[in-house]
Amino acid sequence: MAYMIIEKWASDLAQIVNADNIKCNESLKQYTMTKLGGNADVFVMPETEEEAANIVKYAYNNDVPLLMLGNGSNMIVRDGGVRGIVINFSKLDRIEIDGEIVIAQSGALIIDVSKQVAAQSLTGFEFACGIPGSIGGAMAMNAGAYGGEIKDVIVECTVLTPEGKRIVLSKDELELGYRKSIIAKKGYYVLSAKFRLAKGDQEAIDAKIADLTFQRESKQPLEYPSAGSVFKRPPGYFAGKLIQDSDLQGKGVGGAEVSTKHAGFIINKNNATATDYIKTIRMVQHVVKEKYNVDLELEVKIVGED
Numbered sequence: 001m002a003y004m005i006i007e008k009w010a011s012d013l014a015q016i017v018n019a020d021n022i023k024c025n026e027s028l029k030q031y032t033m034t035k036l037g038g039n040a041d042v043f044v045m046p047e048t049e050e051e052a053a054n055i056v057k058y059a060y061n062n063d064v065p066l067l068m069l070g071n072g073s074n075m076i077v078r079d080g081g082v083r084g085i086v087i088n089f090s091k092l093d094r095i096e097i098d099g100e101i102v103i104a105q106s107g108a109l110i111i112d113v114s115k116q117v118a119a120q121s122l123t124g125f126e127f128a129c130g131i132p133g134s135i136g137g138a139m140a141m142n143a144g145a146y147g148g149e150i151k152d153v154i155v156e157c158t159v160l161t162p163e164g165k166r167i168v169l170s171k172d173e174l175e176l177g178y179r180k181s182i183i184a185k186k187g188y189y190v191l192s193a194k195f196r197l198a199k200g201d202q203e204a205i206d207a208k209i210a211d212l213t214f215q216r217e218s219k220q221p222l223e224y225p226s227a228g229s230v231f232k233r234p235p236g237y238f239a240g241k242l243i244q245d246s247d248l249q250g251k252g253v254g255g256a257e258v259s260t261k262h263a264g265f266i267i268n269k270n271n272a273t274a275t276d277y278i279k280t281i282r283m284v285q286h287v288v289k290e291k292y293n294v295d296l297e298l299e300v301k302i303v304g305e306d
């Protein structure tokens with residue numbers, strides 16, 4: 001993008017947020033868990049919900065593309081990077097617990113919410129103890145694991161519309177389904193989420209978290225950068241099993257590889273580019289389609305330019 005346009009966006013944003021929270025040509029490698037991909041023209045981190053709303057309004061009114069990046073645990077950024085503004089809410093990370101009600105801001109990490117509620121003997125959020133995303137990303141994706149999902153515990157969610165208007169969506173209005181929500185569909189920006197949990201038995205909560213942590217650590221290649229499960233579960237199948245049975249583990253393009261530990265994960269094993277990673281995804285989809293006539297739909301989001 002022309003240098004002057006980037007400079008203009010940055011100087012306009014400096015009217016809304018502290019200049020320290022604006023970065024031009026910022027590498028997104030450090031903000032995504034695959035550790036690959038290119039730069040954002042402008043990267044901005046609001047410190048308040050009001051700043052967030054003003055940035056969204058600015059982008060909307062000036063026709064500047066705006067991409068929401070959460071904790072980058074389900075996002076692949078192409079090597080050419082992202083044009084426009086990338087907004088990140090990691091500075092909006094307050095977590096409030098009042099009895100059985102928990103309100104977490106969008107940038108709070110799911111893992112931190114899970115730890116804090118467990119420490120208060122609240123049950124219902126154990127399933128999320130190892131999901132490495134933000135609350136905003138978890139709402140957008142209706143994140144879930146080990147039989148639990150966000151849908152089970154959500155009360156309501158406060159979002160900004162693409163125009164920057166603040167609205168509250170009830171559980172039903174959120175249209176939460178398997179790894180989907182109205183948030184992604186309508187391009188809303190999550191500000192915070194309200195959950196209802198229940199008082200539980202501390203020992204049982206701790207034991208469940210220990211068990212789920214053990215299962216995750218023993219089955220997932222957490223020692224390598226990845227985006228978690230790349231594909232959604234196709235109806236009637238398990239993506240990992242199809243990939244395993246297609247003999248694809250250990251195979252890949254360039255520095256990317258289908259994990260030998262968990263076939264549903266593609267790891268950045270050795271300085272992969274986003275192109276390597278995406279070619280590996282396409283190779284897996286192609287082989288599984290040929291062999292089993294099953295279309296593997298992406299769970300991860302691929303953004304940016306080649």
Ligand SMILES: Cc1cc2nc3c(=O)[nH]c(=O)nc-3n(C[C@H](O)[C@H](O)[C@H](O)COP(=O)(O)OP(=O)(O)OC[C@H]3O[C@@H](n4cnc5c(N)ncnc54)[C@H](O)[C@@H]3O)c2cc1C
Nearest residue numbers: 070071072073074075133134136137138143144145190228
């Ligand atoms: C090792 C590993 C294990 C994982 N295990 C699981 C698992 O067990 N279960 C599971 O469900 N997922 C899992 N994931 C995937 C990922 O953690 C979840 O999808 C998580 O919810 C993504 O959150 P994020 O903040 O990282 O979002 P990002 O990856 O940054 O973004 C994902 C999508 O959410 C949108 N988004 C992010 N924040 C907001 C916001 N504030 N408002 C609106 N939209 C937003 C983005 O625009 C994007 O479309 C795993 C990932 C890894 C790397």
